[in-house]
Amino acid sequence: MRIIDLLTVQGGTPRLRLLGSAVASSIGGVLLLATVNLAAEKMARTGFDQVDWGLAAVFIAAAAIYYYAEVFLVGRVGADLETAIDFMRVRILGRIRRADFVQLERVGQQTLFESVTQATQTISQNSQFIALALRSGILSAAVLLYILYLSPLAFVVVAVGVSVGGWIYARLGARLHRRHQEMMKEEAGLFESLSDLFDGFKEIRLSSRRSADFGLAIAEQFRHVGTVRLDVQTHIFNQFIIGQVIFYFLLAVVVFAIPAYGLGAHIDIVKVATAVIFIIGPLSGLIHSLGILAASNAAAEKILRLDADLAGIEDVIEQVEPRSLPSDFSEIHLSGIRYAYDGAGDDSSFAIGPIDLTIKRGEIIFITGGNGSGKSTLMKVLCGFYRPQNGRIDVDGTAIGSATMRSYREMIAAVYSDFHLFPRLYGISPDRIAEAEPLLRMLEMDKISNLHGNRFNRIDLSTGQKKRLALVVALLEQRPVLVLDEWAADQDPHFRRRFYREILPELRRRGLTVIAVTHDDVYFDAADRRYHLDEGRLNIVPSAAGA
Numbered sequence: 001m002r003i004i005d006l007l008t009v010q011g012g013t014p015r016l017r018l019l020g021s022a023v024a025s026s027i028g029g030v031l032l033l034a035t036v037n038l039a040a041e042k043m044a045r046t047g048f049d050q051v052d053w054g055l056a057a058v059f060i061a062a063a064a065i066y067y068y069a070e071v072f073l074v075g076r077v078g079a080d081l082e083t084a085i086d087f088m089r090v091r092i093l094g095r096i097r098r099a100d101f102v103q104l105e106r107v108g109q110q111t112l113f114e115s116v117t118q119a120t121q122t123i124s125q126n127s128q129f130i131a132l133a134l135r136s137g138i139l140s141a142a143v144l145l146y147i148l149y150l151s152p153l154a155f156v157v158v159a160v161g162v163s164v165g166g167w168i169y170a171r172l173g174a175r176l177h178r179r180h181q182e183m184m185k186e187e188a189g190l191f192e193s194l195s196d197l198f199d200g201f202k203e204i205r206l207s208s209r210r211s212a213d214f215g216l217a218i219a220e221q222f223r224h225v226g227t228v229r230l231d232v233q234t235h236i237f238n239q240f241i242i243g244q245v246i247f248y249f250l251l252a253v254v255v256f257a258i259p260a261y262g263l264g265a266h267i268d269i270v271k272v273a274t275a276v277i278f279i280i281g282p283l284s285g286l287i288h289s290l291g292i293l294a295a296s297n298a299a300a301e302k303i304l305r306l307d308a309d310l311a312g313i314e315d316v317i318e319q320v321e322p323r324s325l326p327s328d329f330s331e332i333h334l335s336g337i338r339y340a341y342d343g344a345g346d347d348s349s350f351a352i353g354p355i356d357l358t359i360k361r362g363e364i365i366f367i368t369g370g371n372g373s374g375k376s377t378l379m380k381v382l383c384g385f386y387r388p389q390n391g392r393i394d395v396d397g398t399a400i401g402s403a404t405m406r407s408y409r410e411m412i413a414a415v416y417s418d419f420h421l422f423p424r425l426y427g428i429s430p431d432r433i434a435e436a437e438p439l440l441r442m443l444e445m446d447k448i449s450n451l452h453g454n455r456f457n458r459i460d461l462s463t464g465q466k467k468r469l470a471l472v473v474a475l476l477e478q479r480p481v482l483v484l485d486e487w488a489a490d491q492d493p494h495f496r497r498r499f500y501r502e503i504l505p506e507l508r509r510r511g512l513t514v515i516a517v518t519h520d521d522v523y524f525d526a527a528d529r530r531y532h533l534d535e536g537r538l539n540i541v542p543s544a545a546g547a
């Protein structure tokens with residue numbers, strides 16, 4: 001059971017603890033049953049005005065054992081599962097941070113999101129059902145043993161009845177499970193349509209025909225999901241009723257069929273019937289919780305599989321002792337770099353290279369090229385996210401490999417075209433935060449957003465404004481190399497001019513090396529050199545033509 005694997009992920013002995021308390025709870029339960037049966041039998045023999053205080057004391061003790069074992073069991077399972085989930089979440093987040101970039105892209109955000117949020121939620125919401133299933137299973141077995149003690153024949157009858165009933169119930173459950181899966185699929189489709197509604201709100205509002213058409217389609221989807229859900233509810237109800245009928249039928253076998261064959265004289269029918277009535281509770285609990293347990297188990301499987309997958313795609317640079325690079329560099333050299341998506345040699349996949357490029361310290365280099373020519377891909381290779389299949393990157397003659405990659409990445413700050421602005425500054429020491437003010441002024445953001453401590457007081461900004469804040473953060477990192485991917489594309493003409501004519505020269509004065517992807521042909525002269533990418537091939541543009 002994957003849910004139990006999840007429980008034991010941190011080591012310790014939760015299995016034993018659970019089993020111990022489930023056994024204690026079951027002993028308490030059977031003791032309650034046996035005491036009531038014994039007291040009833042005694043009363044029938046000695047008269048109804050006689051109270052056996054000894055048995056009453058045993059009953060209270062059994063009730064206390066049952067109560068405390070149950071409370072411990074349910075509480076403990078919940079606590080153990082929450083601890084395990086917290087542990088797994090932190091471990092998975094750590095693994096995501098250390099994962100190989102390309103392989104993480106393949107895992108996809110959806111899987112990560114589902115496992116870290118929805119799957120963990122399913123488990124923690126249903127933790128009590130694990131305890132219930134365990135306790136109900138053991139208690140049912142204990143009551144069956146009690147019936148065996150009362151009469152081997154009654155035991156056989158009840159065991160066969162329970163097995164047949166269980167089989168019918170499980171068959172119904174399998175059908176229910178299939179319908180449930182269908183319902184989940186339909187609901188996922190509905191969720192997608194709702195996302196369309198929010199993401200495409202503007203487009204929908206702009207066209208009344210699209211809006212009406214979309215409304216009809218989504219209403220139809222709602223109707224369909226409603227029908228499937230009703231069908232699932234009917235299956236659940238049917239299963240419940242049939243389950244109850246099976247038990248009553250079992251009771252009827254005990255009180256009618258056994259005496260009918262003249263076997264009643266050898267069996268204490270009343271005690272067996274009481275035991276059968278008693279076993280209905282734990283058996284229904286077991287069957288009910290098994291369905292929910294299956295969902296928790298599937299969720300645990302999802303989490304554990306993601307954890308294992310992420311462990312398998314840990315970036316190699318995390319597995320080796322990092323080596324530092326000299327703090328001052330003179331040049332970064334890319335030689336014979338070739339990178340192809342989806343593995344080398346696949347003709348259908350896009351590839352860049354072979355690329356030769358030398359970037360000298362303090363230079364401003366522009367990379368230009370049409371849409372899909374490979375500019376962002378080159379930036380990802382340059383930043384060390386994509387490992388080229390051929391070629392190498394050198395810093396002052398030192399080849400960048402697994403051991404030096406971390407130090408190499410530490411040289412680079414970047415604002416990508418699909419940048420993310422964190423509302424908080426992470427990894428920037430408090431004494432550097434004071435340097436943010438002049439940077440915010442330089443980027444004309446000081447009147448719009450400021451740092452309060454290490455947090456921006458506003459990030460509900462336009463894309464161009466957010467990019468300016470992202471550049472502030474990149475500059476606060478004080479790395480020698482700055483990579484900008486179409487940074488100026490979202491800036492207004494005034495600020496675009498300021499960026500190319502004032503800010504870039506200022507960054508050059510500060511000694512930064514800037515590699516910028518740009519389409520702004522008016523300002524190509526702001527670079528020391530310009531390279532043009534054409535279907536993955538990089539060519540220098542002679543300065544007379546470009547700069």
Ligand SMILES: Nc1ncnc2c1ncn2[C@@H]1O[C@H](COP(=O)(O)OP(=O)(O)OP(=O)(O)O)[C@@H](O)[C@H]1O
Pocket residue numbers: 105341342350369370371372373374375376377378417
């Ligand atoms: N993760 C990926 N897997 C496979 N192919 C990809 C992936 N990302 C990009 N590509 C392909 O690589 C090619 C180059 O993409 P890239 O984003 O580098 O272009 P670009 O020059 O930055 O384009 P744009 O100017 O439109 O931003 C495209 O044809 C794209 O389909």
